[in-house]
Amino acid sequence: xxxxxxxxxxxLSGRGGTNQGPMRIYSGGISWKRQGGGKAIExxxxxxxxxxxxxxxxxxxxxxxxxxxxxxxxxxxxxQDVANLNSFFQNTCGIxxxxxxxxxxxxxWGDVDLNGNMLAFMVGSKQAFEVSxxxxxxxxxxxxxxVTLEFHVDxxxxxxxxxxLMEISFHVPNSNTQFVGDENTP
Amino acid sequence: GDNRAAVKTSADLxxxxxxxxxxxxxxxxxxxxxxxxxxxxPINGSMVPFHVAFIRTVSSQQDTNRNCYIRxxxxxxxxxxxxxxxxxxxxxxxxYLKEASFRxxxxxxxxxxxxxxxxxxxxxVARESERAERAT
Numbered sequence: 001x002x003x004x005x006x007x008x009x010x011x012l013s014g015r016g017g018t019n020q021g022p023m024r025i026y027s028g029g030i031s032w033k034r035q036g037g038g039k040a041i042e043x044x045x046x047x048x049x050x051x052x053x054x055x056x057x058x059x060x061x062x063x064x065x066x067x068x069x070x071x072x073x074x075x076x077x078x079x080q081d082v083a084n085l086n087s088f089f090q091n092t093c094g095i096x097x098x099x100x101x102x103x104x105x106x107x108x109w110g111d112v113d114l115n116g117n118m119l120a121f122m123v124g125s126k127q128a129f130e131v132s133x134x135x136x137x138x139x140x141x142x143x144x145x146x147v148t149l150e151f152h153v154d155x156x157x158x159x160x161x162x163x164x165l166m167e168i169s170f171h172v173p174n175s176n177t178q179f180v181g182d183e184n185t186p
Numbered sequence: 187g188d189n190r191a192a193v194k195t196s197a198d199l200x201x202x203x204x205x206x207x208x209x210x211x212x213x214x215x216x217x218x219x220x221x222x223x224x225x226x227x228p229i230n231g232s233m234v235p236f237h238v239a240f241i242r243t244v245s246s247q248q249d250t251n252r253n254c255y256i257r258x259x260x261x262x263x264x265x266x267x268x269x270x271x272x273x274x275x276x277x278x279x280x281x282y283l284k285e286a287s288f289r290x291x292x293x294x295x296x297x298x299x300x301x302x303x304x305x306x307x308x309x310x311v312a313r314e315s316e317r318a319e320r321a322t
Contacts, residue, residue: 013231017214056232057208073231104208106201106224106237108260109280121283129234145264146284153289161214161228162295163288166255171262171282 003027005084010076012041013061015135015151016159023074025085027092030064032074041072051089051097053082054127063100069116071132101126112170119149131168145172197277199223199314201237208235215295216256216288218302223310225258225303227286236260236283238307239314246293246300254293256300259285 004026011018012032019039023032029045043066052063060077062085077085089095103110103126110123117133131149138150148169201224202208209219214228225241226233246256262282290296 011231015230017228018211018231055205056211057205058210102205104202104205104235106199106222106235106240108236108240108283109277112281121281129229129232131230135230148285161231162292163215163228163256163290165227165229165286166289167285167287168283169285171264171284173263173279173281175279176281177279 005081005088007076007081010074012039013073013075015132016164017161018075019160020076025088032072043072045093048093048095051093051095052100053086053097054100054102056102062097065116071116071118073130103128131165142169145174146170147172199237199239199310201235208233215290215292216299218299218306220302220306223306225299227258227288229286238303239310241303241307244300244303244307246296248293252291252293254290254296255287256290256296257285257287258303 004024007023007025009020010023010032011020012034019034021032021034021039023030027045029048030041030043032041034040043064047067048064049067050063050065052065054061054063056075059075060079060082061073061075062077064072064074066072086097089097103123105123105126107123107128110121110128113120113122118130119133120130121128131151135151136149137152140148140150142148146169148167150167151165153164153166201219201222207222209217209226211233214231214233216228217226217233218224219226219235222235223238224235225238226235228234240261242259242261244256244258246254248254260283262284
């Protein structure tokens with residue numbers, strides 16, 4: 001391959017659902033374009049902060065975190081792509097991808113992790129879901145133990161989900177010491 | 187009794203053991219997986235599973251713009267009659283997802299979802315309480 005790797009059907013997931021498009025991972029960085037135009041993402045190699053892999057149903061998901069705190073999730077990689085891209089990221093960017101695990105147990109209790117502007121709900125040491133705080137329009141404390149996050153609704157053309165998340169709330173017990181005295185974050 | 191920890195509680199229920207047991211991702215909409223007693227919620231472009239046994243109530247509502255809303259409330263510790271309290275002793279300090287609300291354009295789909303969650307939940311809760319009774 002001349003320069004880098006081309007993948008044809010990669011889904012970008014985020015607020016509003018998923019969009020398919022071709023993705024190129026090359027010596028300059030990564031680029032992804034929505035099929036049929038619209039959204040395009042370019043991340044320069046120098047701006048890549050961290051890369052993660054997560055096994056998802058029937059596929060692998062690449063997470064890319066940038067220096068300005070943005071985070072992208074690309075799904076549609078085969079197992080053999082993961083090995084190829086690992087050595088590619090190591091050789092070209094000097095980055096060793098981390099491995100994350102998806103929680104599928106269906107539990108609703110765990111821990112909340114904040115990383116950049118991403119909030120992850122972890123069950124055991126596995127990730128159940130992740131939301132971007134950039135999508136949060138409002139947070140509210142209700143009583144002593146409840147934190148509510150309200151989300152912006154994505155009404156753009158890129159949004160293709162049928163059911164859109166409006167609000168989630170967490171119950172934080174008194175015995176939880178993780179977020180004591182931090183009023184800006186749940 | 188005192189040997190509670192030895193008894194398998196409903197908190198041990200697991201929706202999926204393996205990632206590839208999840209249904210293939212289709213549309214980004216709330217789905218019910220009867221076989222695994224799970225609901226799958228579209229969150230940030232991923233389908234996130236929850237076991238129905240951990241759901242407390244589900245309700246829906248419609249506004250004048252023909253938008254439909256669904257609210258799913260999960261069991262959290264400290265709620266009266268919550269079967270979950272054995273669980274909060276097992277996992278002290280845990281943060282719970284308490285509620286998730288979605289907006290949908292398809293009210294028929296939402297009322298189907300509400301009905302199936304209610305039915306499935308009722309079956310699972312009945313089975314689990316029967317099992318707990320037999321165990322004591």
